[in-house]
Amino acid sequence: MTAGVIPAITEPTVIAATPRAGAVSAPLATADRVAELLAGRRAVALTGAGLSTDSGIPDYRGPGSPPRSPMTFDEFVSGSRAQQRYWARSHIGWQRMGLAQPNRGHLALATLERSGVVTDLITQNVDGLHRQAGSRAVIELHGRIDEVICLGCASISSRHELHDRLSALNPDFGRSRSAMTAPDGDAELAETDGFALAECLRCPGPLKPHVVFFGENVPRARVDRCYRAVDDAEALLVAGSSLTVMSGLRFVRHAARRGIPIVIVNRGITRGDPVATVRVDAGCSETLTSLADLLG
Numbered sequence: 001m002t003a004g005v006i007p008a009i010t011e012p013t014v015i016a017a018t019p020r021a022g023a024v025s026a027p028l029a030t031a032d033r034v035a036e037l038l039a040g041r042r043a044v045a046l047t048g049a050g051l052s053t054d055s056g057i058p059d060y061r062g063p064g065s066p067p068r069s070p071m072t073f074d075e076f077v078s079g080s081r082a083q084q085r086y087w088a089r090s091h092i093g094w095q096r097m098g099l100a101q102p103n104r105g106h107l108a109l110a111t112l113e114r115s116g117v118v119t120d121l122i123t124q125n126v127d128g129l130h131r132q133a134g135s136r137a138v139i140e141l142h143g144r145i146d147e148v149i150c151l152g153c154a155s156i157s158s159r160h161e162l163h164d165r166l167s168a169l170n171p172d173f174g175r176s177r178s179a180m181t182a183p184d185g186d187a188e189l190a191e192t193d194g195f196a197l198a199e200c201l202r203c204p205g206p207l208k209p210h211v212v213f214f215g216e217n218v219p220r221a222r223v224d225r226c227y228r229a230v231d232d233a234e235a236l237l238v239a240g241s242s243l244t245v246m247s248g249l250r251f252v253r254h255a256a257r258r259g260i261p262i263v264i265v266n267r268g269i270t271r272g273d274p275v276a277t278v279r280v281d282a283g284c285s286e287t288l289t290s291l292a293d294l295l296g
């Protein structure tokens with residue numbers, strides 16, 4: 001089928017892209033149904049933490065997650081004490097995150113991109129696993145944990161390089177500590193006293209991971225790129241996000257306004273359910289693998 005041509009669909013309850021009046025949620029569907037819906041359409045994918053749980057990175061919003069409050073932007077910029085706490089915990093978390101490998105869900109999305117089904121991939125994850133899996137048209141909505149930005153001169157540098165500098169400054173730190181890694185590369189760790197911070201190499205400015213913190217806005221140009229991707233798409237495939245924050249939800253609502261089919265693959269309910277066409281209440285790895293088998 002020619003790209004850009006929307007195929008005739010024979011199942012009206014499945015293709016309704018806008019919710020019926022009074023509907024509170026979209027009908028449940030299987031991977032077969034979703035494949036039917038996406039066949040011949042160019043889709044934009046929107047992924048969240050649920051996609052990376054099978055890579056060992058916990059989803060702090062998912063069912064059964066430990067209670068946790070990530071550092072806000074205001075807290076981070078409040079001074080060196082907060083930054084010391086952040087970087088000490090993150091130093092441990094980074095080592096764990098560095099070991100994470102793409103899972104079947106990431107690989108399936110890369111396959112779907114190669115076969116022309118997924119044309120753009122917006123991810124709320126900062127772990128870099130989509131690129132590692134081979135996806136190329138990736139927009140990292142919330143930034144990248146493998147990059148560092150200076151709050152003084154705005155220069156971007158490598159997290160690997162900073163990690164080496166922090167390790168040299170804090171040779172004994174984290175040797176025998178056990179910590180749990182969170183999706184943003186942070187870790188739960190009580191004792192962060194005495195952790196030495198590293199400054200920017202170009203100016204005395206403080207360094208921040210190049211990720212969007214809670215309470216911080218996604219850069220406008222990046223948001224616009226995402227809207228354009230949704231504008232160019234003929235379907236939206238959400239995977240592994242409960243769409244709790246407006247940051248991602250706005251693109252789902254945008255797709256709903258455009259009237260394109262919206263598929264949500266997630267364990268449990270999401271804030272996008274009322275505008276979804278269908279939802280699959282199952283894990284991303286198995287569902288996306290089935291989709292890639294059917295469409296790839």
Ligand SMILES: [Zn+2]
Nearest residue numbers: 150153200203
């Ligand atoms: Zn600087």
